[in-house]
Amino acid sequence: MLANQIYLYNTLTNKKEKFIPIDENKIKMYVCGVTVYDYCHLGHGRSYVVWDVWKRFFISQGFDVFHIQNFTDIDDKIIRRANEEKVNWKDLTEKFIDAYFEDLDKLNVLRASLYPKATDYIDEIISIIQGLMEKGYAYRAGDDIVFSIKRFEGYGKLSGKSIGDLIENHRVESSSLKENPLDFVLWKSSKPDEPSWDSPFGKGRPGWHIECSAMSLKHFGSPFDIHAGGQDLIFPHHENEIAQSEGYTGNKFVNYWLHNGFVMISGEKMSKSLGNFKTLRDIYKIYDPMVLRLFILSSHYRSPVMFNVENLASAKEAWDKIKNTLDVCTSFGLINGNKDNVPSNFVNALCDDLNTPLALSFIFEKIRYVNSIINDYEKNPLKEYEINISSNIDEILSMIDILGLKYTSDVLFYSREKLTADFASYNFNDVNFELFECLNNKKIFQLISYREFFKQKKSYDLSDKIRDFFNKKGYALEDLPRGVRIKKR
RNA sequence: GGCGACGUGGCCAAGCGGUAAGGCAAGGGCCUGCAAAGCCCUCAUUCCCCAGUUCGAAUCUGGGCGUCGCCUCCA
DSSP: OOOSOOEEEETTTTEEEEOOOSBTTEEEEEEOOOBSSSOOBHHHHHHHHHHHHHHHHHHHTTOEEEEEEOBBOOSHHHHHHHHHTTSOHHHHHHHHHHHHHHHHHHTTOOOOSBOOBGGGGHHHHHHHHHHHHHTTSEEEETTEEEEOGGGSTTTTTTTTOOHHHHHHTOOSOOOTTSSSTTOEEEEEEOOTTSOOBOOTTOSEEEOTTHHHHHHHHHHHOSSEEEEEEEGGGIIIIIHHHHHHHHHHHSSOOEEEEEEEOOEEETTEEOOTTTTOOOBHHHHHTTSOHHHHHHHHHTSOTTSOEEEOHHHHHHHHHHHHHHHHHHHHHHHTTOOOOOOOOOOHHHHHHHHBTOOHHHHHHHHHHHHHHHHHHHHHHHHSOOHHHHHHHHHHHHHHHHHHHHTTOOOOOOEEEEEHHHHHTTGGGOOOSOOOGGGGSSOOHHHHHHHHHHHHHHHHTTOHHHHHHHHHHHHHTTEEEEEETTEEEEEEO
């Protein structure tokens, strides 16, 4: 039995709705993937992090999630890019599929259940197009097959547009062969030198929208629970998917349409067409992927989010704050790794259309609480403090796990007893740093022990020299009441 | 032009009818040989402006002003 009622904002109804899956505890979720002709940018990163958190949250609430995310591996842009780079289109798409996984794995995005590629579903695409022609929804326009939007009642219901307005404001010159400028291509005839597939309509390739219908209908049927993607896909992509899918099946296509907001850069939407995009791999050169993830989750998923160095720096400090506490608890041996203890206020926040900023605030409140107990514990190492710290750390780890924030300890802790054990054999008053150019754990320990020695003799200039040496090597030394903590910066 | 979203402290950002969460930054104190990390305290009588509804509004209604998005390939 699932205890918590989840609410989500459905673009189809423009309302926050109770989430009721078709099968009681199974969720069929289709996420629009990338067209693989370039590296993923921040906008992709935000989108897939958001859907990843939705998925992790569903799983944490006891649902089985079947998650499909496609790769569009044939279209005009791919063909153009392949020609520019004088490579085979197939090699190009494989390269960027590999790059997709490399970049999104770093963001700790869980793998989908299935990653279908458009070109593996040509047969299914063809039979849908044939079905649409038989039902009168599609017709031949020159060598192409196009969908007739005016024959589909309810066109515009997702994006809230009327056909009349759309036609009036249509900015793109339309092919004179189409009955209506908004009719969209289902099957696009190919030129002799372009990749093509045989079909009853002639050699060609699928239009953009049809692949998602083919792949989701094949694996899910209709209706299915959730179809998600960026807000830029609402029109025309998802509108067209509804038209062709519902025209073909006669059933409702999708129950809940979810869309994430844009990444903004200097006040404008970041996009391929504006050319103002930053790739994930560029960001990773400056910031830890988890910093990016925290930055993304600091805003609600439907709001626009402003990308700039100040906001990223703020996210970095916040992530360091969480990691510091976890590091300190690691150094005390107070982390036992139980991740099944999620506070109810956190769950409630996510139940309300995935309110991650609110959810994060509960993590920070708990971090501060744990830190205050650590302060007491350092002065007075009582067992009751340890129990309290451990149980709160369990909750923190449970929460960051649902948000997909991956903590890895990069801290070493040496107790004062260990550091002072060999003092009897120390009879020097300087350090030859040349011997420590190549640091390993043994040498790190030695240096820290020497520093303890100099500190005890109150030779603070020497102890500070050692700390400066570590700083230059990229390590930060911190004195705790019961020993020394060292971490990579 | 049509449709839609938004405007909360120096910055980011929740709250959406019951008297302003959280993060970053800043200032003061504690701890420290000094640091770092951390703790404590301070930091919006007020939520773009104006009018209205209400016992009560940042939250609802109407009108302004401003920003952004979609209407074309885009997550």
